[in-house]
Amino acid sequence: MSDMPTGDSLLFLTDEQLRQGIEAMFFAYRGFTSAPDQILAGISYGRAHHRALHFIGRSPGMNVNRLLAILGVTKQSLNRVLRTLIEDGLVESRVGVADKRERHLYLTEEGQTLETRLSEAQRAWMRAAYRKAGPDAVTGFRQVLEAMMEPELRRLYSGLREG
Amino acid sequence: MSDMPTGDSLLFLTDEQLRQGIEAMFFAYRGFTSAPDQILAGISYGRAHHRALHFIGRSPGMNVNRLLAILGVTKQSLNRVLRTLIEDGLVESRVGVADKRERHLYLTEEGQTLETRLSEAQRAWMRAAYRKAGPDAVTGFRQVLEAMMEPELRRLYSGLREG
DNA sequence: CTTGGAATGTCAACATGACTGACTTAATGT
DNA sequence: ACATTAAGTCAGTCATGTTGACATTCCAAG
Numbered sequence: 001m002s003d004m005p006t007g008d009s010l011l012f013l014t015d016e017q018l019r020q021g022i023e024a025m026f027f028a029y030r031g032f033t034s035a036p037d038q039i040l041a042g043i044s045y046g047r048a049h050h051r052a053l054h055f056i057g058r059s060p061g062m063n064v065n066r067l068l069a070i071l072g073v074t075k076q077s078l079n080r081v082l083r084t085l086i087e088d089g090l091v092e093s094r095v096g097v098a099d100k101r102e103r104h105l106y107l108t109e110e111g112q113t114l115e116t117r118l119s120e121a122q123r124a125w126m127r128a129a130y131r132k133a134g135p136d137a138v139t140g141f142r143q144v145l146e147a148m149m150e151p152e153l154r155r156l157y158s159g160l161r162e163g
Numbered sequence: 164m165s166d167m168p169t170g171d172s173l174l175f176l177t178d179e180q181l182r183q184g185i186e187a188m189f190f191a192y193r194g195f196t197s198a199p200d201q202i203l204a205g206i207s208y209g210r211a212h213h214r215a216l217h218f219i220g221r222s223p224g225m226n227v228n229r230l231l232a233i234l235g236v237t238k239q240s241l242n243r244v245l246r247t248l249i250e251d252g253l254v255e256s257r258v259g260v261a262d263k264r265e266r267h268l269y270l271t272e273e274g275q276t277l278e279t280r281l282s283e284a285q286r287a288w289m290r291a292a293y294r295k296a297g298p299d300a301v302t303g304f305r306q307v308l309e310a311m312m313e314p315e316l317r318r319l320y321s322g323l324r325e326g
Numbered sequence: 327c328t329t330g331g332a333a334t335g336t337c338a339a340c341a342t343g344a345c346t347g348a349c350t351t352a353a354t355g356t
Numbered sequence: 357a358c359a360t361t362a363a364g365t366c367a368g369t370c371a372t373g374t375t376g377a378c379a380t381t382c383c384a385a386g
Contacts, residue, residue, distance in 0.1 A: 099334090101335075132310040147292035237344075264353045
């Protein structure tokens with residue numbers, strides 16, 4: 001810590017600055033979810049369905065346990081969401097080859113379509129924010145978010161970019 | 164937009180970059196709420212109570228309508244939370260002086276104590292993230308979050324710093 | 327080979343915190 | 357006097373989280 005700045009340059013760590021960051025996070029998260037929420041409202045799905053579709057689309061063939069770790073809910077809770085998605089033909093669940101206890105999850109064509117629609121809306125919102133703030137701000141944004149994750153989730157987050 | 168950068172310097176707007184930002188936001192939000200959530204779990208309150216305490220503590224004397232606008236929930240939903248907080252002696256509701264229809268909200272001493280406990284935990288988490296990322300990153304973080312808010316909420320957010 | 331434990335997934339019941347809609351009460355303002 | 361506004365309430369619904377109990381499958385130790 002000997003190379004930490006001192007005095008006024010630590011202003012970003014005052015309680016007031018931290019509080020503003022907390023409130024910014026709260027308000028921004030609402031904007032973050034507003035676009036997909038609006039789409040979901042029409043079709044009697046919720047955020048939980050969106051999250052499942054997102055991560056299944058991101059890593060096709062993922063088994064339920066891994067999805068559980070990513071979403072951080074109980075398997076019973078995920079199962080309800082997953083069941084409706086499978087019943088509605090948006091997600092396909094294939095029994096594992098090596099281990100028949102496992103179910104591997106895939107988006108159907110219809111599932112892909114909805115996922116794309118939701119993602120496009122959310123990306124459009126993020127794109128506008130990124131554009132407004134500029135590339136340097138985006139770099140800082142990503143750094144703070146990553147530092148804010150719980151260690152286990154940070155590993156999962158990084159893992160998504162590798163395999 | 165004639166002064167926007169072009170070519171490779173727009174890499175931060177690719178779909179992949181945006182997707183990573185979206186996932187970062189999702190994972191970070193869990194870290195963001197984890198510390199207060201742990202405290203709340205013990206005392207049969209939820210995030211909704213924390214949010215109410217936070218904003219009442221932030222702007223003592225605020226009336227119900229304003230709190231409603233900030234939280235973005237229905238009055239029925241807020242009322243349930245507020246009623247328990249008042250019954251439990253954490254929040255005081257005073258009839259307005261100028262307009263007797265209004266109720267102005269204040270934290271009691273006990274309410275202040277809990278709010279401080281929750282806020283301290285959350286601030287400690289944010290402080291660690293800020294320190295890790297550094298002041299420049301924090302500036303960018305705040306800029307992107309502000310750009311991400313819905314316009315109406317951005318006004319409310321800014322308004323909290325004035326009066 | 328069998329059997330018992332661990333891993334995986336499913337079903338049922340319940341809690342919380344959102345929502346809508348209809349309504350009351352009281353105070354305000356035109 | 358009457359319409360509007362602020363706050364609160366009652367009733368019902370929905371999405372999404374929770375525990376607990378259970379079935380199936382796999383693997384490894386006896």
